[in-house]
Amino acid sequence: MKPPDRILLAHGGGGRLTQELVRELFLPALSNPALKVLSDSAILPELPPGRPALTTDAFVVDPPVFPGGDLGYLSVCGTVNDLAVAGATPVALTWALVLEEGLELDLLRMFVAGAARAAAEAGVSIVAGDTKVVPRGKGDRAYVTAAGLGVVPPGRDLGDHRIAAGDAVLVSGPLGDHGATVMACRHKLEGRGLRSDCAPLAGLVAALLASGADVHAMHDPTRGGLATTCNEVASRSGLRVVLEQGAVPVRPEVLGVCEVLGLDPLYVACEGRVVAFVATGDADRALQVLRDHPLGQGAARVGRVSERGRGEAPVVLRTLYKTERALDLLAGAELPRIC
Amino acid sequence: MKPPDRILLAHGGGGRLTQELVRELFLPALSNPALKVLSDSAILPELPPGRPALTTDAFVVDPPVFPGGDLGYLSVCGTVNDLAVAGATPVALTWALVLEEGLELDLLRMFVAGAARAAAEAGVSIVAGDTKVVPRGKGDRAYVTAAGLGVVPPGRDLGDHRIAAGDAVLVSGPLGDHGATVMACRHKLEGRGLRSDCAPLAGLVAALLASGADVHAMHDPTRGGLATTCNEVASRSGLRVVLEQGAVPVRPEVLGVCEVLGLDPLYVACEGRVVAFVATGDADRALQVLRDHPLGQGAARVGRVSERGRGEAPVVLRTLYKTERALDLLAGAELPRIC
Secondary structure, eight states: OOOOSBOOGGGGSSSHHHHHHIIIIIHHHHOOHHHHTOSSSEEOOOOOSSEEEEEEEEEOOSSSEETTEEHHHHHHHHHHHHHHHTTOEEEEEEEEEEEETTOBHHHHHHHHHHHHHHHHHHTOEEEEEEEEEEOTTSSOSEEEEEEEEEEEOTTOOOSGGGOOTTOEEEESSOSSHHHHHHHHHHTTOOOTTOOOOOOOOHHHHHHHHHTTOOEEEEEOOOTTHHHHHHHHHHHHHSOEEEEEGGGOOOOHHHHHHHHHHTOOGGGSOOSSOOEEEEOGGGHHHHHHHHHTSGGGTTOEEEEEEEOOOTTOOSEEEEOTTSOEEEOOOOOSOSOTTOO | OOOOSBOOGGGGSSSHHHHHHIIIIIHHHHOOHHHHTOSSSEEOOOOOSSEEEEEEEEEOOSSSEETTEEHHHHHHHHHHHHHHHTTOEEEEEEEEEEEETTOBHHHHHHHHHHHHHHHHHHTOEEEEEEEEEEOTTSSOSEEEEEEEEEEEOTTOOOSGGGOOTTOEEEESSOSSHHHHHHHHHHTTOOOTTOOOOOOOOHHHHHHHHHTTOOEEEEEOOOTTHHHHHHHHHHHHHSOEEEEEGGGOOOOHHHHHHHHHHTOOGGGSOOSSOOEEEEOGGGHHHHHHHHHTSGGGTTOEEEEEEEOOOTTOOSEEEEOTTSOEEEOOOOOSOSOTTOO
């Protein structure tokens, strides 16, 4: 009998078809010593000294394949980046799938290959996984949830508690490429030149931290984009973030999509950019380190942190006309399923 | 404006509604120091010595509420148990949701409360999470993916590589309660007395290991039940597992559901049972330790491991008539969405 070229409910039953999927599709692409054992938990070598970091993200991006990435590649990038911006060296990932009955196996193969490619780029292994199948109409091809384990080396302390008035705000490249690309695909807009920025940032962040520049905190501006990240920082630190409109890099193609769809690029997701809050005296050096890395060539200094006066908006944009516009947290309906 | 009593797409957008959900629904139920920071990764205190264990499972159980548990409670139990049977002390969990637009917030609250209850019972914290929302008809109320981090203490080595011919096979209680309960709910069968066995086994396993009994390997017989677990063990060890039909505990209520639905209870999932492979000389002591624990009162010795001759079935059931029936791996279609 010819093997099925689509996912069946039985692939999620835990029996023979589940095992075939694991052995024939997942293991060859992701193989590593911890995963190979295929037991209830992956047992890893003892961690290097430091504090463990743990993160998780669910990925439901629609469409699941887009210029510059796919669901699998994105899921590993997003998880690696959450570890990296916390100052953690990624160690291992888990990767769990909820598949819709009828999913083409070729599409699944593409997601697994994408995850394997991102893991290789980030120097991390996928050591445990799980697959469940839901009936047609109870899913949408594939949802992925990844979790990541990393280690923060002894003596490293990054976080919003370290951000101080005067800090420079740096971004590692143009904003909104991921979100604009996915939205253009979904709405079948002309998207010449558009490409997701989706990339694993472990190397870029390691280079920045190795430079000795006094980095206080980092974040990856995913859902909700730079404006939302800055709102979260302002909320946690009690300070104010002032962005300079003229300094924020946005590609013309991204601006074009945002205009058509009525989006503000400051709220559009990136999946391969870091926002760094750096002591002002070290800002130029940090910027140069970012620009010297292949994933940070478009880095820019986009604003600064200041004290927040009573009643002042937590995040503002100083426009090209020197006026200030508050960048509030949006209600969140504008960009569902962007990651 | 009255807050919505159902999940909106905007709850997954990363903006204001996402943050409200986190602050008003998740944090109060799950609060702990690592989660409270709400940053990209949870940073934990340094781990005790030992090898880290990592595991993940997606949960798509249908229906998501059943006697003895719910999606949230089940998800934490399943993840804790995967760590425990690997000999790891659970340290921290992550918990990610894919919600369908329109989900009642009260149901979500029940899942979060269930997860919090199981975490408290297992002595573990949920330190990181994520929520995505998909449109109506692209999900089924809620899917949860949990991942778990544990530590295997120095010198502890459990696994199928340690199983030897002669080992006793123990189970910690009657089989199939979880699967039979979920199937009875789904098919609206009369299910008096049925109740999922769903429970976190970290304490039971710790007691067994602390007893000093020579435990070689443990597994939790979830999807595919005891027969599938034994097939996996036989495949990994190259040995043969012989189960005694007369010794396998199955509740009459579970047998009743299995008869109506044409299921073999040996293939029906448990979510609160452990299968232990123990050196034969220590089997009685191990059994007593299990029976002395509230979650192991129905423990039984159900079989033994033997050498596997050429052409012999890897797993067999010795029936009440002393004949042998091969317990093959099933194709897996029989019990979708049981966990």
